[in-house]
Amino acid sequence: MTTEHDADATDEPNEPAGGSTRTAFRTCPLCEAGCGLEITVKGAPGSETVTRIRGDQADVFSHGFICPKGSTLKQLHDDPDRLRKPLVKRNGVHEEVEWDEAWAIIADRLPALMAEHGREAVGVYLGNPSAHNLSALLYNRSLLQALGTRRRFSASTVDQMPRQVAAAYVFGTAVSVPVPDLDHTDFLIIIGANPYASNGSLCTAPDFPGRLQAIRARGGAVVVVDPRRSKTAEEADRWLPIRPGTDALLLAAMVTALAQDGLIQPGEHVAPYLQGLDDVVAALAPFTPESVAQATGLAAADIRALARDLAAARSGSIYGRIGTTTTEYGTTTSWLIDVVNVVTGNLDRRGGAMFTMPVAGAPTTRGKSRTGKAFSIGRGHTVARDLPEVMGEYPAAAMAEEIDGAGDRGIKAMITVAGNPVLSTPNSLQLDDALSRLDFMVSVDIYLNETTRHADVILPPPSQLQRDHYDVALLQFAVRNVANYSEPVLPLADGQPDEWEILSKLGLIAAGFGAGIEASAADEAGVRSMVQGSVNDPSSPIHGRDVDEIMHALGDTAGPPRMLDFMLQTGPFGAAFGANPGGASLSLLLDNPHGVDFGALEPRLPDILRTPSGMIELNHPVLVGDLDRLRAAMPVMETQPLLLVGRRHLRSNNSWMHNIEVLVKGKARCTLQVHPDDAARLGLTDGGPAQVTSRVGVVEATVEVTDAIRPGVVSLPHGWGHGQPGTRLRVAAERAGVNSNVLADHEAIDPLSGTSVLNGIPVDVVASSSVVGAAAL
Numbered sequence: 001m002t003t004e005h006d007a008d009a010t011d012e013p014n015e016p017a018g019g020s021t022r023t024a025f026r027t028c029p030l031c032e033a034g035c036g037l038e039i040t041v042k043g044a045p046g047s048e049t050v051t052r053i054r055g056d057q058a059d060v061f062s063h064g065f066i067c068p069k070g071s072t073l074k075q076l077h078d079d080p081d082r083l084r085k086p087l088v089k090r091n092g093v094h095e096e097v098e099w100d101e102a103w104a105i106i107a108d109r110l111p112a113l114m115a116e117h118g119r120e121a122v123g124v125y126l127g128n129p130s131a132h133n134l135s136a137l138l139y140n141r142s143l144l145q146a147l148g149t150r151r152r153f154s155a156s157t158v159d160q161m162p163r164q165v166a167a168a169y170v171f172g173t174a175v176s177v178p179v180p181d182l183d184h185t186d187f188l189i190i191i192g193a194n195p196y197a198s199n200g201s202l203c204t205a206p207d208f209p210g211r212l213q214a215i216r217a218r219g220g221a222v223v224v225v226d227p228r229r230s231k232t233a234e235e236a237d238r239w240l241p242i243r244p245g246t247d248a249l250l251l252a253a254m255v256t257a258l259a260q261d262g263l264i265q266p267g268e269h270v271a272p273y274l275q276g277l278d279d280v281v282a283a284l285a286p287f288t289p290e291s292v293a294q295a296t297g298l299a300a301a302d303i304r305a306l307a308r309d310l311a312a313a314r315s316g317s318i319y320g321r322i323g324t325t326t327t328e329y330g331t332t333t334s335w336l337i338d339v340v341n342v343v344t345g346n347l348d349r350r351g352g353a354m355f356t357m358p359v360a361g362a363p364t365t366r367g368k369s370r371t372g373k374a375f376s377i378g379r380g381h382t383v384a385r386d387l388p389e390v391m392g393e394y395p396a397a398a399m400a401e402e403i404d405g406a407g408d409r410g411i412k413a414m415i416t417v418a419g420n421p422v423l424s425t426p427n428s429l430q431l432d433d434a435l436s437r438l439d440f441m442v443s444v445d446i447y448l449n450e451t452t453r454h455a456d457v458i459l460p461p462p463s464q465l466q467r468d469h470y471d472v473a474l475l476q477f478a479v480r481n482v483a484n485y486s487e488p489v490l491p492l493a494d495g496q497p498d499e500w501e502i503l504s505k506l507g508l509i510a511a512g513f514g515a516g517i518e519a520s521a522a523d524e525a526g527v528r529s530m531v532q533g534s535v536n537d538p539s540s541p542i543h544g545r546d547v548d549e550i551m552h553a554l555g556d557t558a559g560p561p562r563m564l565d566f567m568l569q570t571g572p573f574g575a576a577f578g579a580n581p582g583g584a585s586l587s588l589l590l591d592n593p594h595g596v597d598f599g600a601l602e603p604r605l606p607d608i609l610r611t612p613s614g615m616i617e618l619n620h621p622v623l624v625g626d627l628d629r630l631r632a633a634m635p636v637m638e639t640q641p642l643l644l645v646g647r648r649h650l651r652s653n654n655s656w657m658h659n660i661e662v663l664v665k666g667k668a669r670c671t672l673q674v675h676p677d678d679a680a681r682l683g684l685t686d687g688g689p690a691q692v693t694s695r696v697g698v699v700e701a702t703v704e705v706t707d708a709i710r711p712g713v714v715s716l717p718h719g720w721g722h723g724q725p726g727t728r729l730r731v732a733a734e735r736a737g738v739n740s741n742v743l744a745d746h747e748a749i750d751p752l753s754g755t756s757v758l759n760g761i762p763v764d765v766v767a768s769s770s771v772v773g774a775a776a777l
C-alpha cells in the first residue's frame with residue numbers, strides 16, 4: 001500500500017534539543033476516511049512536540065495511507081491563531097480571558113435570556129467537525145437536552161441528510177445506509193462524488209483511491225457520473241458528464257431500461273423482504289432513457305448501456321454523494337440509488353451495496369426487526385417559513401430567517417459548535433447579517449472565524465492532538481467492520497478543560513446550575529441511565545444484569561472513554577462485561593493501538609430492517625409520491641442555460657483548514673471553472689475576472705478555463721471567502737477566495753429533507769473589469 005504523503009518535521013527549528021522520543025498511534029479525525037497515523041513525539045514531559053506524522057503501516061484499515069491533511073495535525077496544533085483561552089467580545093473586539101470569567105458571563109446572560117424569552121429563543125448550530133469528534137458525538141446530546149430548544153440546525157442539511165431520510169423510509173433508520181462493498185465489487189458507478197479529493201463520505205474507506213484502482217486491477221470497472229471530469233473521473237473507465245441536479249432522472253431511466261430488457265432481478269436473498277417492487281417499477285415507467293436524455297444531457301444509448309453493464313456485472317454498486325444530495329431532489333435520488341441496487345440484485349450481497357455492522361453499536365444493531373416506528377418528519381415547523389423538522393432539526397437554510405424574520409418569536413441567542421455556517425450555508429451574507437443582531441452568542445470553536453466573530457464568548461476546545469478519538473458516527477458506514485480508539489497524543493494544558501467538559505458545563509449552565517458547577521456533575525447519572533436502558537432491553541447482551549455490577553465494571557472516571565466502553569461492550573461484537581471473553585471493549589482497543597478488524601461486511605437482511613413492516617419499504621409513499629414533482633420539473637431542467645456546482649480539493653476540509661500554510665500555498669484554487677465554449681460565448685478569459693450572479697447574491701471570481709467541466713456548468717469550490725474584519729485567520733486571509741454560498745439560494749431546498757441546493761444553482765456569468773468581492777441582492 002502506498003503512502004500518499006509523509007510529514008517529517010524533524011528539520012524544523014523549534015525541534016526540542018533534548019528529552020526522550022516516543023511514538024503514538026491515532027486515527028486521523030479530519031475526515032471520514034479515518035486513517036491511522038504514526039506520530040513521533042519528542043521532548044520532556046510538559047514540553048513535548050510532534051516531530052513527525054506519517055501513515056501507520058500497521059493500521060488494520062488504512063495500512064499506511066495518509067493524505068496531505070493528515071500530516072498537518074502538528075501545524076494545526078501549533079497554529080498561533082488557534083485559540084488556547086476563551087475570548088470575550090467587548091466593544092466589538094475579542095479579548096482573551098480566563099475560563100472562570102467566560103463561564104461567569106455565560107451564566108449571567110444565557111439562563112436569564114431563556115427565562116425571559118423561553119427556550120425557543122435559543123438556536124443551536126452543530127458544524128461538520130462535530131461528526132468527527134468523540135466528545136461532541138457523546139456530549140452534544142446533553143447540551144441539546146439542557147437547552148431544550150427545537151431550533152436545532154446542523155451541517156447535515158447542507159450535506160447528507162437526504163441520504164439518511166431515504167434510508168429511514170426504506171430500511172427503517174437514518175443510519176441504515178448501504179455502502180458499496182468496495183473491496184469486492186466488480187462494477188462501481190460513482191455519482192456526484194470525487195473520492196480522490198474527498199477520500200470518501202458516507203463510505204468510510206481509507207485509501208479510497210487505492211481501493212478504486214484495485215477494482216480495475218482485478219478486471220472490474222469504475223464509471224463516474226459528474227458534471228466535472230474530476231480526478232476520480234479521470235482515473236475511471238468511463239465519465240458521463242451529466243447535467244447537475246438530474247441524477248434522479250438518470251436512475252429512474254436506468255430502472256425503466258432494465259424493466260424493458262427484462263432485467264429486474266432483485267435476487268432470492270432480497271425478494272422475501274421486498275415490498276412494492278412492481279409499484280416502483282410502474283411508477284418509474286414514464287422515465288425512459290429517451291425522455292430524460294435532454295434534461296440529463298446524456299445520450300439514451302449511454303443510459304441503457306450503463307444499466308445493462310451494471311445488470312451484467314458479477315457484482316456491482318451505485319455510490320452517490322454530495323452532488324446527488326445537495327439538489328432539489330436529493331432524497332428521491334438517494335432512494336433511486338437504493339432502487340437500482342435492489343433491482344440489479346446488488347443489495348446486501350458481496351460486492352454490492354451492503355450494511356456495516358458497527359462495533360460500537362447503532363440503531364441498526366439494537367432492538368429487533370419489525371419493531372421500528374414509522375419514520376416521519378414535521379414534528380415541528382419553523383416560524384418564518386413553516387418548514388418541517390427533519391430528524392430533530394430544521395434546515396440550515398432557515399437559520400437567518402428564524403433569527404430575523406420570525407418577529408417576536410425570533411431566535412435571540414445562538415450557540416454554535418465547531419462550525420462556520422457563514423461560509424458553509426446558503427445566502428451567507430443574509431446569515432452574516434442576522435448573526436450580527438443577536439442578543440447573545442456562544443461558540444465552541446478553535447478559531448475566531450467568519451461565524452464566531454459574532455460570538456460574545458468563544459470557548460476553545462483542545463487541539464486534535466489533545467483529544468481522544470473513536471469514529472462513533474462514521475464507522476457506521478465503513479467498508480469493513482473495524483474499531484480503533486486513540487488516546488490523546490499530547491496532554492491538556494494546566495486548567496484547560498476537555499471538550500466534553502466544555503459541552504457538559506455549557507449545558508449545565510444553560511439549565512441554571514451556575515458558573516461554579518462541575519462539568520462531570522451529570523455524567524454519572526447519564527451513564528447509569530444508559531446502563532439501565534440496556535439491562536431493560538430484551539435484545540441487549542446485558543439484558544437482566546445488575547446495573548450496579550455494570551457501573552462498577554465501567555469505573556468512576558467521567559468522560560467519553562467510559563461511555564465508549566459501554567457502547568463497545570454492548571455492541572454486536574462486544575465483550576458484554578464478561579459474557580463474551582475477548583469481545584470488543586475499551587481495554588481490547590487500548591491493547592491494539594492499530595485497531596481491531598472484525599472482518600468484511602456480511603449480509604444483514606432481514607435483521608438490519610427496522611421498518612414497521614419489517615420489510616424493505618421500497619415503495620414508501622413519500623418517495624414514490626415525489627416522482628410527480630420530478631417529472632413536472634423536467635421542462636425546466638431541459639432549458640437551464642448555466643448552472644453552478646461546487647468542487648472538492650484534497651487540501652481543503654470545508655472552510656476550516658485554510659489557515660494551514662502548507663495546505664493553501666501554491667496556485668490559487670478558488671477559481672471559477674468554465675468550459676472553453678462557454679468562456680468564448682461569454683467573453684471570459686483564463687485568469688480574468690468574472691461576475692457571477694444568482695437570485696440572491698453576486699460574487700466576483702477569477703476564471704479558470706478548462707474542458708474538465710461540461711458546457712453549461714461552472715464550478716466554484718466552497719469554504720472560501722476569508723479575510724472578514726474581526727476574524728483571526730491570518731494565513732487564510734492572505735488567500736481569501738470568494739464565498740460560493742453567497743450565491744446559494746436559501747429558498748431552494750429539497751422539501752423531503754430540508755437540504756439546501758448547493759449543486760445546480762442557476763447563475764449568470766459576465767466578464768467584469770475587476771475582482772472585488774461579494775454582495776447580496
Ligand code: SF4
Nearest residue numbers: 028031034035067070
Ligand atoms: S484521508 Fe482523511 S483521515 Fe486520512 S489522513 Fe487525510 S484527512 Fe486524515
